[in-house]
Amino acid sequence: MKILFVGGGMGGTIVANNVARRLAREVREGKVQITMLSATDQHWYQPGLLYVAFGKMGMNDIVREQTSLLEPGIQFFVDPVEEFELAQNKVRTKGGVVHDYDMLVIATGCEAVYDEVPGLAETSETPYTREGAVRMFKRLRDFEGGKVAVVVGVPHKCPIAPIEITFMLHEFFEKRGIRDKVELKYTYPIARIHNIENIATWAVPEFERMEVDYETFFNMKEVDVENKIVHSEEGTEKEFDLLVTVPPHRGMKVIEENNLGEGGWIPTDRYSLQMEGHENVYVLGDTSNLPISKTGSTAHFQSEVIGENIASIFRTGSATREYDGKVYCFIEADQDRATNACFNYIDPPEIKAPTKSMHMLKMSYNQWYWSSARGLL
Amino acid sequence: MSETKVVDARNTFCPGPLMELISFMKRADVGDQMELLSTDDGSANDVPQWIAKVGHELVSNEKIDDVWHIVVKKVK
Protein backbone atom coordinates (compact mmCIF):
# COMPACT_ATOMS: atom_id res chain seq x y z
CA MET A 1 0.00 0.00 0.00
CA LYS A 2 1.26 3.47 -0.91
CA ILE A 3 0.37 6.29 1.45
CA LEU A 4 1.15 9.79 0.23
CA PHE A 5 1.26 12.88 2.47
CA VAL A 6 1.14 16.27 0.76
CA GLY A 7 2.34 19.04 3.09
CA GLY A 8 5.02 18.83 5.77
CA GLY A 9 3.74 21.41 8.25
CA MET A 10 2.17 20.71 11.63
CA GLY A 11 -0.63 18.43 10.43
CA GLY A 12 1.29 16.58 7.71
CA THR A 13 4.27 15.89 9.95
CA ILE A 14 2.31 14.70 12.99
CA VAL A 15 0.03 12.44 10.96
CA ALA A 16 2.82 10.96 8.81
CA ASN A 17 4.87 10.15 11.93
CA ASN A 18 1.79 8.67 13.58
CA VAL A 19 1.15 6.36 10.60
CA ALA A 20 4.84 5.47 10.24
CA ARG A 21 5.00 4.39 13.86
CA ARG A 22 1.77 2.42 13.76
CA LEU A 23 2.80 0.62 10.57
CA ALA A 24 6.54 0.46 11.30
CA ARG A 25 6.77 -3.29 10.82
CA GLU A 26 4.84 -3.21 7.53
CA VAL A 27 7.10 -0.39 6.31
CA ARG A 28 10.20 -2.45 7.17
CA GLU A 29 8.74 -5.47 5.40
CA GLY A 30 8.03 -3.37 2.32
CA LYS A 31 4.25 -3.86 2.53
CA VAL A 32 3.64 -0.15 3.11
CA GLN A 33 5.38 2.75 1.45
CA ILE A 34 5.10 6.20 3.05
CA THR A 35 6.02 9.30 1.06
CA MET A 36 5.82 12.97 1.99
CA LEU A 37 5.96 15.85 -0.49
CA SER A 38 6.42 19.36 0.81
CA ALA A 39 7.27 22.82 -0.44
CA THR A 40 10.28 23.38 1.84
CA ASP A 41 12.99 21.47 3.70
CA GLN A 42 12.37 23.59 6.79
CA HIS A 43 9.71 23.21 9.45
CA TRP A 44 8.51 26.43 11.04
CA TYR A 45 6.72 26.47 14.38
CA GLN A 46 4.30 29.21 13.37
CA PRO A 47 2.94 29.99 16.87
CA GLY A 48 6.49 31.10 17.70
CA LEU A 49 6.10 34.01 15.25
CA LEU A 50 3.95 35.79 17.81
CA TYR A 51 6.86 35.72 20.26
CA VAL A 52 9.33 36.81 17.55
CA ALA A 53 7.13 39.83 16.81
CA PHE A 54 7.39 40.89 20.47
CA GLY A 55 11.10 40.15 20.83
CA LYS A 56 10.58 37.11 23.07
CA MET A 57 11.99 34.47 20.70
CA GLY A 58 14.44 34.48 17.83
CA MET A 59 13.78 33.05 14.36
CA ASN A 60 16.31 30.27 14.95
CA ASP A 61 14.27 29.10 17.97
CA ILE A 62 11.28 28.27 15.80
CA VAL A 63 12.72 26.34 12.87
CA ARG A 64 14.11 22.81 12.34
CA GLU A 65 15.17 20.75 9.36
CA GLN A 66 12.10 18.80 8.27
CA THR A 67 14.06 15.55 7.91
CA SER A 68 15.11 15.77 11.58
CA LEU A 69 11.44 15.48 12.59
CA LEU A 70 10.42 12.51 10.46
CA GLU A 71 10.33 8.81 11.34
CA PRO A 72 12.93 6.80 9.42
CA GLY A 73 10.32 4.98 7.30
CA ILE A 74 9.13 8.17 5.59
CA GLN A 75 10.55 9.08 2.19
CA PHE A 76 10.66 12.86 2.05
CA PHE A 77 10.92 15.05 -1.05
CA VAL A 78 10.95 18.81 -1.35
CA ASP A 79 8.91 18.90 -4.51
CA PRO A 80 5.54 20.62 -4.20
CA VAL A 81 2.49 19.15 -5.86
CA GLU A 82 1.16 21.09 -8.83
CA GLU A 83 -1.52 18.75 -10.12
CA PHE A 84 -3.89 16.49 -8.25
CA GLU A 85 -5.43 13.77 -10.43
CA LEU A 86 -7.74 12.26 -7.83
CA ALA A 87 -9.65 10.12 -10.33
CA GLN A 88 -6.39 8.37 -11.24
CA ASN A 89 -4.97 8.33 -7.67
CA LYS A 90 -1.97 10.38 -8.78
CA VAL A 91 -0.28 13.70 -8.16
CA ARG A 92 2.24 15.47 -10.36
CA THR A 93 4.95 17.63 -8.80
CA LYS A 94 6.73 20.81 -9.78
CA GLY A 95 9.75 18.65 -10.62
CA GLY A 96 7.60 16.67 -13.07
CA VAL A 97 7.47 13.50 -10.97
CA VAL A 98 4.23 11.51 -10.85
CA HIS A 99 3.44 9.81 -7.54
CA ASP A 100 0.60 7.32 -7.38
CA TYR A 101 -1.06 6.35 -4.13
CA ASP A 102 -3.65 4.14 -2.48
CA MET A 103 -4.28 6.70 0.26
CA LEU A 104 -3.69 10.43 0.05
CA VAL A 105 -3.51 12.84 2.99
CA ILE A 106 -3.63 16.56 2.18
CA ALA A 107 -2.32 19.12 4.71
CA THR A 108 -1.16 22.05 2.62
CA GLY A 109 -2.27 24.71 5.12
CA CYS A 110 -3.32 28.24 4.23
CA GLU A 111 -1.64 31.58 3.67
CA ALA A 112 -2.15 35.25 4.45
CA VAL A 113 -3.48 37.21 1.49
CA TYR A 114 -3.45 40.97 1.21
CA ASP A 115 -5.04 41.52 -2.19
CA GLU A 116 -8.56 41.69 -0.73
CA VAL A 117 -7.84 44.89 1.24
CA PRO A 118 -6.21 47.66 -0.80
CA GLY A 119 -3.51 49.48 1.13
CA LEU A 120 -3.17 46.85 3.87
CA ALA A 121 0.13 45.37 2.67
CA GLU A 122 1.84 48.78 2.52
CA THR A 123 0.65 50.04 5.89
CA SER A 124 0.34 47.17 8.34
CA GLU A 125 2.53 45.08 10.60
CA THR A 126 1.75 41.43 11.32
CA PRO A 127 3.14 38.49 13.25
CA TYR A 128 1.50 36.13 10.71
CA THR A 129 4.43 35.82 8.30
CA ARG A 130 8.13 35.30 8.91
CA GLU A 131 9.15 38.61 7.31
CA GLY A 132 6.22 40.30 9.05
CA ALA A 133 7.16 39.11 12.54
CA VAL A 134 10.75 40.36 12.22
CA ARG A 135 9.60 43.70 10.83
CA MET A 136 6.89 44.09 13.48
CA PHE A 137 9.42 43.74 16.28
CA LYS A 138 11.66 46.43 14.77
CA ARG A 139 8.65 48.70 14.35
CA LEU A 140 7.46 48.13 17.93
CA ARG A 141 10.93 48.72 19.33
CA ASP A 142 11.13 52.10 17.58
CA PHE A 143 7.56 53.15 18.32
CA GLU A 144 7.34 56.13 20.64
CA GLY A 145 3.59 56.49 20.99
CA GLY A 146 0.42 57.30 19.08
CA LYS A 147 -2.67 55.50 17.82
CA VAL A 148 -2.33 51.74 17.50
CA ALA A 149 -5.16 49.89 15.73
CA VAL A 150 -5.60 46.11 15.59
CA VAL A 151 -7.61 44.98 12.56
CA VAL A 152 -8.73 41.46 11.78
CA GLY A 153 -9.35 39.81 8.40
CA VAL A 154 -11.63 36.83 7.77
CA PRO A 155 -10.98 33.93 7.71
CA HIS A 156 -7.75 33.61 9.67
CA LYS A 157 -5.76 30.92 11.44
CA CYS A 158 -5.22 30.96 15.20
CA PRO A 159 -8.50 32.66 16.18
CA ILE A 160 -7.19 33.54 19.62
CA ALA A 161 -4.37 35.66 18.18
CA PRO A 162 -6.30 38.96 17.81
CA ILE A 163 -6.91 39.08 21.55
CA GLU A 164 -3.42 37.81 22.44
CA ILE A 165 -1.78 40.38 20.17
CA THR A 166 -3.74 43.14 21.88
CA PHE A 167 -2.79 41.95 25.37
CA MET A 168 0.83 41.64 24.28
CA LEU A 169 0.84 45.14 22.75
CA HIS A 170 -0.49 46.53 26.03
CA GLU A 171 2.19 44.70 28.01
CA PHE A 172 4.97 45.64 25.57
CA PHE A 173 4.19 49.36 25.76
CA GLU A 174 3.71 49.19 29.52
CA LYS A 175 7.12 47.57 30.03
CA ARG A 176 8.71 50.22 27.84
CA GLY A 177 7.09 52.91 29.95
CA ILE A 178 5.10 54.45 27.08
CA ARG A 179 1.64 52.94 27.64
CA ASP A 180 0.26 56.37 28.56
CA LYS A 181 1.39 57.66 25.16
CA VAL A 182 -0.44 54.89 23.27
CA GLU A 183 -4.12 54.80 22.33
CA LEU A 184 -4.76 51.10 21.81
CA LYS A 185 -7.80 50.26 19.67
CA TYR A 186 -9.06 46.77 18.93
CA THR A 187 -11.56 45.90 16.23
CA TYR A 188 -13.35 42.65 15.47
CA PRO A 189 -15.51 41.51 12.52
CA ILE A 190 -18.61 40.30 14.40
CA ALA A 191 -20.95 41.52 17.15
CA ARG A 192 -18.69 40.74 20.12
CA ILE A 193 -14.94 41.00 20.69
CA HIS A 194 -14.31 37.30 20.10
CA ASN A 195 -16.33 34.66 18.31
CA ILE A 196 -16.36 32.34 21.34
CA GLU A 197 -18.86 33.88 23.71
CA ASN A 198 -17.03 32.80 26.91
CA ILE A 199 -13.77 34.28 25.65
CA ALA A 200 -15.49 37.53 24.74
CA THR A 201 -17.15 37.70 28.17
CA TRP A 202 -13.79 37.13 29.88
CA ALA A 203 -11.83 39.54 27.67
CA VAL A 204 -14.13 42.58 27.92
CA PRO A 205 -13.21 43.41 31.56
CA GLU A 206 -9.55 42.64 30.76
CA PHE A 207 -9.70 45.19 27.91
CA GLU A 208 -11.39 47.70 30.18
CA ARG A 209 -8.71 47.23 32.85
CA MET A 210 -6.01 47.72 30.22
CA GLU A 211 -7.86 50.73 28.75
CA VAL A 212 -8.14 49.11 25.35
CA ASP A 213 -10.82 50.76 23.26
CA TYR A 214 -12.82 48.29 21.14
CA GLU A 215 -15.20 48.33 18.20
CA THR A 216 -17.18 45.35 16.93
CA PHE A 217 -18.63 44.75 13.44
CA PHE A 218 -15.46 46.05 11.83
CA ASN A 219 -14.48 44.29 8.60
CA MET A 220 -11.60 45.91 6.76
CA LYS A 221 -12.52 47.35 3.35
CA GLU A 222 -9.49 49.43 2.44
CA VAL A 223 -6.70 51.46 3.95
CA ASP A 224 -6.17 55.09 3.04
CA VAL A 225 -2.38 54.91 2.95
CA GLU A 226 -1.73 58.63 2.82
CA ASN A 227 -4.02 59.64 5.68
CA LYS A 228 -3.46 56.45 7.72
CA ILE A 229 -7.13 55.53 8.08
CA VAL A 230 -8.69 52.05 7.82
CA HIS A 231 -12.21 52.02 6.42
CA SER A 232 -14.61 49.23 7.27
CA GLU A 233 -17.28 47.50 5.19
CA GLU A 234 -19.71 48.72 7.85
CA GLY A 235 -18.96 52.37 7.03
CA THR A 236 -16.81 53.24 10.07
CA GLU A 237 -13.12 54.14 10.18
CA LYS A 238 -10.07 54.01 12.44
CA GLU A 239 -7.10 56.35 12.37
CA PHE A 240 -3.71 54.88 13.18
CA ASP A 241 -0.03 55.58 13.54
CA LEU A 242 0.70 51.88 13.83
CA LEU A 243 -1.60 49.33 12.20
CA VAL A 244 -1.32 45.72 13.36
CA THR A 245 -3.24 43.15 11.36
CA VAL A 246 -4.36 39.57 11.47
CA PRO A 247 -4.59 39.31 7.69
CA PRO A 248 -7.30 37.45 5.79
CA HIS A 249 -6.27 33.96 4.68
CA ARG A 250 -6.94 31.60 1.80
CA GLY A 251 -6.05 27.97 1.20
CA MET A 252 -3.12 27.37 -1.14
CA LYS A 253 -3.62 28.31 -4.78
CA VAL A 254 -2.81 24.77 -5.94
CA ILE A 255 -5.98 23.52 -4.22
CA GLU A 256 -8.27 25.96 -6.00
CA GLU A 257 -6.44 25.62 -9.32
CA ASN A 258 -7.05 21.87 -9.24
CA ASN A 259 -10.74 22.37 -8.38
CA LEU A 260 -10.31 20.65 -5.02
CA GLY A 261 -12.04 23.44 -3.14
CA GLU A 262 -13.22 27.02 -3.60
CA GLY A 263 -10.90 29.51 -1.91
CA GLY A 264 -8.41 26.69 -1.37
CA TRP A 265 -10.66 25.10 1.28
CA ILE A 266 -11.28 21.40 0.64
CA PRO A 267 -14.79 20.07 1.38
CA THR A 268 -14.22 17.63 4.24
CA ASP A 269 -16.47 15.38 6.28
CA ARG A 270 -16.43 16.79 9.81
CA TYR A 271 -16.27 13.37 11.51
CA SER A 272 -14.37 11.05 9.14
CA LEU A 273 -12.06 13.81 7.79
CA GLN A 274 -12.34 12.27 4.33
CA MET A 275 -12.55 14.61 1.39
CA GLU A 276 -16.16 14.70 0.24
CA GLY A 277 -16.63 12.27 -2.63
CA HIS A 278 -13.18 10.66 -2.20
CA GLU A 279 -12.96 7.77 0.26
CA ASN A 280 -9.19 7.37 -0.03
CA VAL A 281 -8.38 11.07 0.48
CA TYR A 282 -8.05 12.53 3.98
CA VAL A 283 -7.81 16.25 4.73
CA LEU A 284 -6.56 17.90 7.90
CA GLY A 285 -5.46 21.20 9.32
CA ASP A 286 -5.98 24.64 7.89
CA THR A 287 -6.90 23.58 4.34
CA SER A 288 -10.13 21.79 5.30
CA ASN A 289 -13.38 23.71 4.84
CA LEU A 290 -14.63 22.64 8.27
CA PRO A 291 -16.22 25.48 10.24
CA ILE A 292 -13.76 25.04 13.11
CA SER A 293 -10.67 26.85 14.37
CA LYS A 294 -7.64 26.76 12.10
CA THR A 295 -5.03 25.89 14.72
CA GLY A 296 -2.12 23.55 15.13
CA SER A 297 -3.97 21.78 17.93
CA THR A 298 -6.87 21.08 15.57
CA ALA A 299 -4.42 19.57 13.08
CA HIS A 300 -2.81 17.59 15.92
CA PHE A 301 -6.07 16.05 17.17
CA GLN A 302 -7.15 15.32 13.60
CA SER A 303 -3.78 13.62 12.98
CA GLU A 304 -4.46 11.13 15.73
CA VAL A 305 -7.82 10.19 14.22
CA ILE A 306 -6.48 9.90 10.67
CA GLY A 307 -3.36 8.01 11.81
CA GLU A 308 -5.40 5.46 13.70
CA ASN A 309 -7.89 5.09 10.86
CA ILE A 310 -5.28 4.60 8.14
CA ALA A 311 -3.57 1.89 10.19
CA SER A 312 -6.89 0.29 10.98
CA ILE A 313 -8.05 0.36 7.35
CA PHE A 314 -4.78 -1.33 6.38
CA ARG A 315 -5.17 -4.03 9.03
CA THR A 316 -8.91 -4.59 9.25
CA GLY A 317 -10.41 -2.89 6.22
CA SER A 318 -12.35 -0.29 8.21
CA ALA A 319 -11.87 2.94 10.14
CA THR A 320 -12.31 3.01 13.91
CA ARG A 321 -12.43 6.63 15.04
CA GLU A 322 -14.27 9.85 14.37
CA TYR A 323 -13.04 13.40 14.98
CA ASP A 324 -15.12 15.13 17.67
CA GLY A 325 -14.10 18.69 16.76
CA LYS A 326 -11.56 18.97 19.59
CA VAL A 327 -9.50 22.17 19.75
CA TYR A 328 -7.16 23.31 22.53
CA CYS A 329 -5.73 26.83 22.74
CA PHE A 330 -3.45 28.52 25.19
CA ILE A 331 -4.39 32.19 25.57
CA GLU A 332 -1.56 34.53 26.52
CA ALA A 333 -2.76 37.39 28.75
CA ASP A 334 -0.57 40.19 30.12
CA GLN A 335 1.88 40.18 33.07
CA ASP A 336 3.32 36.77 32.09
CA ARG A 337 -0.01 35.07 32.67
CA ALA A 338 -2.03 32.80 30.41
CA THR A 339 -5.23 30.79 30.38
CA ASN A 340 -6.58 28.14 28.03
CA ALA A 341 -9.64 27.06 26.09
CA CYS A 342 -10.63 23.52 25.18
CA PHE A 343 -13.77 22.73 23.21
CA ASN A 344 -15.27 20.43 20.60
CA TYR A 345 -18.32 20.34 18.34
CA ILE A 346 -20.63 20.00 21.35
CA ASP A 347 -19.02 21.54 24.44
CA PRO A 348 -18.04 25.21 24.56
CA PRO A 349 -14.85 26.24 26.38
CA GLU A 350 -14.84 27.46 29.96
CA ILE A 351 -12.34 30.22 30.61
CA LYS A 352 -10.53 30.38 33.94
CA ALA A 353 -8.57 33.33 35.33
CA PRO A 354 -5.08 33.56 33.78
CA THR A 355 -2.16 32.28 35.85
CA LYS A 356 1.62 32.47 35.65
CA SER A 357 1.87 28.67 35.63
CA MET A 358 -0.28 28.42 32.50
CA HIS A 359 2.05 30.93 30.82
CA MET A 360 5.04 28.78 31.86
CA LEU A 361 3.28 25.75 30.39
CA LYS A 362 2.85 27.56 27.08
CA MET A 363 6.50 28.65 27.11
CA SER A 364 7.47 25.04 27.74
CA TYR A 365 5.17 23.84 24.97
CA ASN A 366 7.02 26.17 22.60
CA GLN A 367 10.01 23.86 23.21
CA TRP A 368 8.10 20.58 23.49
CA TYR A 369 6.51 21.27 20.12
CA TRP A 370 9.36 19.47 18.39
CA SER A 371 8.51 16.29 20.28
CA SER A 372 4.87 16.83 19.45
CA ALA A 373 5.69 17.15 15.73
CA ARG A 374 7.58 13.85 15.95
CA GLY A 375 4.39 12.38 17.40
CA LEU A 376 5.96 11.64 20.77
CA LEU A 377 3.73 13.95 22.80
CA MET B 1 -30.69 33.50 -11.05
CA SER B 2 -27.44 32.66 -9.20
CA GLU B 3 -27.25 29.49 -7.12
CA THR B 4 -27.97 29.32 -3.37
CA LYS B 5 -24.96 28.01 -1.44
CA VAL B 6 -25.43 26.32 1.90
CA VAL B 7 -23.06 27.39 4.66
CA ASP B 8 -23.27 24.68 7.29
CA ALA B 9 -22.15 26.19 10.60
CA ARG B 10 -24.18 23.92 12.88
CA ASN B 11 -22.59 22.77 16.15
CA THR B 12 -19.46 24.87 16.05
CA PHE B 13 -18.15 27.57 18.36
CA CYS B 14 -15.16 28.93 16.55
CA PRO B 15 -14.98 30.68 14.13
CA GLY B 16 -18.76 30.54 14.39
CA PRO B 17 -21.66 31.11 12.01
CA LEU B 18 -21.28 34.82 11.26
CA MET B 19 -17.52 34.51 10.60
CA GLU B 20 -18.29 31.63 8.23
CA LEU B 21 -20.88 33.74 6.46
CA ILE B 22 -18.50 36.69 6.12
CA SER B 23 -15.89 34.39 4.52
CA PHE B 24 -18.45 33.04 2.08
CA MET B 25 -19.77 36.52 1.26
CA LYS B 26 -16.30 37.66 0.28
CA ARG B 27 -15.98 34.86 -2.28
CA ALA B 28 -19.55 35.13 -3.59
CA ASP B 29 -20.66 37.05 -6.67
CA VAL B 30 -23.18 39.87 -6.52
CA GLY B 31 -26.63 38.27 -6.76
CA ASP B 32 -25.57 35.04 -5.04
CA GLN B 33 -27.78 33.73 -2.26
CA MET B 34 -26.45 31.90 0.77
CA GLU B 35 -28.32 29.82 3.31
CA LEU B 36 -26.58 29.81 6.67
CA LEU B 37 -27.40 26.88 8.96
CA SER B 38 -26.73 27.64 12.61
CA THR B 39 -27.57 26.07 15.97
CA ASP B 40 -26.46 29.23 17.80
CA ASP B 41 -29.50 31.33 18.77
CA GLY B 42 -27.30 34.45 18.66
CA SER B 43 -27.13 34.11 14.87
CA ALA B 44 -30.80 35.00 14.53
CA ASN B 45 -29.88 38.52 15.70
CA ASP B 46 -26.27 39.18 14.82
CA VAL B 47 -26.48 37.95 11.22
CA PRO B 48 -29.41 40.24 10.28
CA GLN B 49 -27.69 43.07 12.18
CA TRP B 50 -24.48 42.63 10.15
CA ILE B 51 -26.37 42.23 6.87
CA ALA B 52 -28.17 45.53 7.55
CA LYS B 53 -24.94 47.34 8.49
CA VAL B 54 -23.12 46.24 5.35
CA GLY B 55 -26.13 46.69 3.09
CA HIS B 56 -26.82 43.17 1.83
CA GLU B 57 -30.31 41.62 1.77
CA LEU B 58 -31.89 39.36 4.36
CA VAL B 59 -34.19 37.03 2.40
CA SER B 60 -35.49 34.90 5.27
CA ASN B 61 -34.69 33.94 8.86
CA GLU B 62 -36.46 30.98 10.46
CA LYS B 63 -35.88 28.23 12.98
CA ILE B 64 -36.76 24.72 11.86
CA ASP B 65 -36.15 21.82 14.29
CA ASP B 66 -33.57 23.72 16.40
CA VAL B 67 -31.63 24.92 13.37
CA TRP B 68 -31.70 28.52 12.16
CA HIS B 69 -31.95 28.81 8.37
CA ILE B 70 -30.89 32.33 7.44
CA VAL B 71 -30.95 33.16 3.74
CA VAL B 72 -29.04 36.24 2.61
CA LYS B 73 -28.28 37.78 -0.76
CA LYS B 74 -25.13 39.61 -1.74
CA VAL B 75 -26.28 42.81 -3.39
CA LYS B 76 -23.07 44.80 -3.85
Ligand SMILES: Cc1cc2nc3c(=O)[nH]c(=O)nc-3n(C[C@H](O)[C@H](O)[C@H](O)COP(=O)(O)OP(=O)(O)OC[C@H]3O[C@@H](n4cnc5c(N)ncnc54)[C@H](O)[C@@H]3O)c2cc1C
Ligand atom coordinates in the same frame (compact mmCIF):
# COMPACT_ATOMS: atom_id res chain seq x y z
C1 LIG C 1 1.27 33.93 14.38
C2 LIG C 1 0.64 32.59 14.51
C3 LIG C 1 0.32 32.10 15.79
C4 LIG C 1 -0.26 30.85 15.93
N1 LIG C 1 -0.51 30.39 17.20
C5 LIG C 1 -1.03 29.16 17.37
C6 LIG C 1 -1.22 28.63 18.68
O1 LIG C 1 -0.90 29.28 19.67
N2 LIG C 1 -1.75 27.40 18.79
C7 LIG C 1 -2.08 26.65 17.71
O2 LIG C 1 -2.56 25.51 17.88
N3 LIG C 1 -1.94 27.13 16.44
C8 LIG C 1 -1.42 28.35 16.25
N4 LIG C 1 -1.21 28.84 14.97
C9 LIG C 1 -1.79 28.12 13.82
C10 LIG C 1 -0.97 26.94 13.34
O3 LIG C 1 0.36 27.31 13.08
C11 LIG C 1 -1.61 26.37 12.08
O4 LIG C 1 -2.99 26.18 12.29
C12 LIG C 1 -0.96 25.04 11.71
O5 LIG C 1 0.36 25.26 11.29
C13 LIG C 1 -1.75 24.32 10.61
O6 LIG C 1 -1.10 23.15 10.22
P1 LIG C 1 -1.24 22.64 8.71
O7 LIG C 1 -0.47 21.37 8.65
O8 LIG C 1 -2.64 22.66 8.29
O9 LIG C 1 -0.50 23.77 7.83
P2 LIG C 1 1.00 24.29 7.89
O10 LIG C 1 1.61 23.99 9.19
O11 LIG C 1 0.97 25.69 7.42
O12 LIG C 1 1.76 23.39 6.81
C14 LIG C 1 1.49 23.42 5.44
C15 LIG C 1 2.58 22.65 4.73
O13 LIG C 1 2.21 22.43 3.37
C16 LIG C 1 3.33 22.64 2.55
N5 LIG C 1 2.84 22.91 1.19
C17 LIG C 1 2.24 24.03 0.73
N6 LIG C 1 1.95 23.89 -0.57
C18 LIG C 1 2.33 22.64 -0.93
C19 LIG C 1 2.28 21.91 -2.14
N7 LIG C 1 1.77 22.43 -3.27
N8 LIG C 1 2.79 20.65 -2.16
C20 LIG C 1 3.32 20.09 -1.05
N9 LIG C 1 3.39 20.76 0.13
C21 LIG C 1 2.90 22.02 0.19
C22 LIG C 1 4.08 23.79 3.22
O14 LIG C 1 5.42 23.83 2.81
C23 LIG C 1 3.92 23.38 4.68
O15 LIG C 1 4.94 22.49 5.04
C24 LIG C 1 -0.58 30.07 14.79
C25 LIG C 1 -0.26 30.56 13.51
C26 LIG C 1 0.35 31.79 13.37
C27 LIG C 1 0.70 32.29 12.00
